Amino acid sequence: MSLLVAGNSTSLSEEELDEYSDGTVKLRNSNIELMDQDILYHLALGSESHDLQEMFGDVKFACMGGTPKRMENFAHFIMNEIGYKLPAGTQLQDISAYSYRYSMYKVGPVLCVSHGMGTPSVSILMHEMIKLMYHAKCKDPVFIRIGTCGGIGVDGGTVIITEDALDGQLRNSHEFTILGETIHRPAKLDKKLARELKSLSSADDPYDTIIGKTLCTNDFYEGQGRLDGAFCEFSENDKMAYLEKLRENGVVNIEMESTIFAALTHHAGIKAAVVCVALLNRLNGDQVNAPKEVMHEWQQRPQILVSRYIRKVLTHNGQLKNLFGHQGSIKSPRRFKLVQQESQAHE
Numbered sequence: 182m183s184l185l186v187a188g189n190s191t192s193l194s195e196e197e198l199d200e201y202s203d204g205t206v207k208l209r210n211s212n213i214e215l216m217d218q219d220i221l222y223h224l225a226l227g228s229e230s231h232d233l234q235e236m237f238g239d240v241k242f243a244c245m246g247g248t249p250k251r252m253e254n255f256a257h258f259i260m261n262e263i264g265y266k267l268p269a270g271t272q273l274q275d276i277s278a279y280s281y282r283y284s285m286y287k288v289g290p291v292l293c294v295s296h297g298m299g300t301p302s303v304s305i306l307m308h309e310m311i312k313l314m315y316h317a318k319c320k321d322p323v324f325i326r327i328g329t330c331g332g333i334g335v336d337g338g339t340v341i342i343t344e345d346a347l348d349g350q351l352r353n354s355h356e357f358t359i360l361g362e363t364i365h366r367p368a369k370l371d372k373k374l375a376r377e378l379k380s381l382s383s384a385d386d387p388y389d390t391i392i393g394k395t396l397c398t399n400d401f402y403e404g405q406g407r408l409d410g411a412f413c414e415f416s417e418n419d420k421m422a423y424l425e426k427l428r429e430n431g432v433v434n435i436e437m438e439s440t441i442f443a444a445l446t447h448h449a450g451i452k453a454a455v456v457c458v459a460l461l462n463r464l465n466g467d468q469v470n471a472p473k474e475v476m477h478e479w480q481q482r483p484q485i486l487v488s489r490y491i492r493k494v495l496t497h498n499g500q501l502k503n504l505f506g507h508q509g510s511i512k513s514p515r516r517f518k519l520v521q522q523e524s525q526a527h528e
């Protein structure tokens with residue numbers, strides 16, 4: 182359930198809990214209701230120009246990841262996984278194409294959206310995605326980031342589910358500067374959802390899926406202790422000591438979006454998870470140098486896990502059958518490859 186109220190109040194009375202128990206996303210910003218229209222500029226959508234409830238009211242899962250291509254691939258993959266059929270003669274369209282910022286694909290109850298790199302890009306998207314959920318009156322939407330990362334002591338190809346998102350100073354919060362003031366919001370993800378995702382990994386998967394802490398940085402190079410940026414004013418020993426310190430604190434991966442993603446979803450009362458694949462083990466180096474095809478296959482791994490979760494929820498709700506007329510079948514990673522090839526052949 183989403184526990185959100187207009188204005189700034191954070192604690193809910195019994196009556197408010199009843200009032201808000203319908204699962205729809207409420208905004209903590211009373212200004213929005215007073216506006217004639219709300220333009221979701223970076224999504225190329227608006228509350229007056231589009232019937233957002235009609236277009237998005239059935240959304241249950243908003244899956245986000247860095248690149249437009251990854252999210253387009255995921256849209257094709259999940260379409261097959263849930264047996265969703267597009268109307269005859271139609272194909273998936275990038276709903277936000279004319280924003281020239283983010284890409285968005287809708288496959289029944291699943292939205293697949295690119296978020297770009299780093300906090301500012303994700304922050305803008307999250308504001309507009311949360312408002313989209315509100316305008317569309319979506320019930321209990323779940324947000325999942327499907328990303329890539331650097332591993333700490335784990336092999337490339339390992340799938341990592343974030344337990345806690347930590348900032349550069351190992352705080353489980355995200356720092357905002359608002360009107361010149363610094364505030365922190367807890368970077369909390371849904372622990373139950375993380376465990377559920379972990380339970381959907383299979384002993385037959387030819388790779389490990391683990392849960393651990395994720396460090397979120399504002400930079401890929403110096404910010405992640407790399408020696409190979411345009412600048413580097415620390416030694417290899419300093420770098421290794423830092424990575425070891427991270428490891429001692431339970432950090433298993435480093436990426437650039439988890440704290441803002443966790444902080445804004447938590448502030449909005451939206452259940453969220455972060456699932457990334459490691460592209461390298463940072464204890465062994467800095468360069469991302471795995472072959473392209475290998476990295477392509479690795480990036481499918483978080484998508485496979487998330488698709489198992491989506492299928493499980495839809496099956497549990499009886500929605501796979503009701504929405505799409507048949508149950509579909511659980512596909513293996515091999516099948517995923519074929520689906521990807523089919524979708525690429527259509528590009």
Ligand SMILES: O=P(O)(O)O[C@@H]1C[C@H](O)[C@@H](CO)O1
Nearest residue numbers: 246247298299328329436437
């Ligand atoms: O979702 P992606 O793969 O974009 O996440 C990580 C963090 C940065 O955005 C980017 C750096 O290569 O990859």
Ligand SMILES: O=c1cc[nH]c(=O)[nH]1
Nearest residue numbers: 329330331435436437
């Ligand atoms: O090392 C890495 C790899 C992917 N993404 C990151 O942020 N860091």
